[in-house]
Amino acid sequence: MWGSGARVLLRVEDHDRERSRPEYEAGILDDLDWLGYRPDVFPTEAFRAGRCDGRQSDRDVVYREAVNELASRGLVYACDCTRRDIEQRSQRPDNDELWYSGRCRDRGLSLDEGVGWRVRFEPGVERFCDELLGQQEQDPFLQCGDVLIRDRLGNWTYQFAVSVDDYRQGIDLVVRGVDLLPSTGRQIRLARLLGRERPAAFRHHPLIMKTADQKLIGSFEFSHPPDNSERLNAGFEYGFKKYVFLRGGYNMNYDSEGIAGGAGFHFPVSVAGQADLDYAYTDMKDLGGSHRVSLKFVF
């Protein structure tokens, strides 16, 4: 976007308080500084200084105002369905998404803590022209049903937070991966319900991925402060029998280049988490070979 005349806004999407940590944000800010990115709106110093409107967890007031606006028109209701309730009533086996049946629409539950909050979606097609994929049509009512905007733990959902922010912050071009294409219609719908007259433009780019088991990987590893161990690598990862993966690739840095290979195991350690035991060998020609074993827990 830089160089095209557009202004770039930095937003930290930490709407999910269970999964967000201040240290993750600090790491991202440091990385952006190191890479030399200078957002036009909400530079990294603005985040470090404390409360910042670029940070979703600081925008509770803004989201509440948006809810009040929708609620005043009778568009918001509370829902105490569990995921299991929703699955049992989701009558659309052809749908890859969980479809909410609208069970709580007219139950009159109050908008309290401990229940989900939803926005009514009437049937109707949203049409938009993706800048890469062309004309698209989505009916959010058929895709997901009434959209969840706040979960029972009090977290604003991704769909709601970005719809409010994109509108209020004047975002007019959204560039993102094609995995978010199905979310676009509902975000356009939410924004319109909030009063946005002209939706943002969208450009969904392909993800570099083959199947769930086979993916092209690319990464740039660096340290901060820089210590010349930075390296760029690209390769291919092949997973089989669910828990095993093999990896091959090419590495380069300032001084050398070489091939890399590795193998590892993923194994579940709890319902939500997994551990990765990973071995990698990198041959960096002049710099010699190196072995690395890592054990990583992902939750």
Ligand SMILES: [Zn+2]
């Ligand atoms: Zn419900």
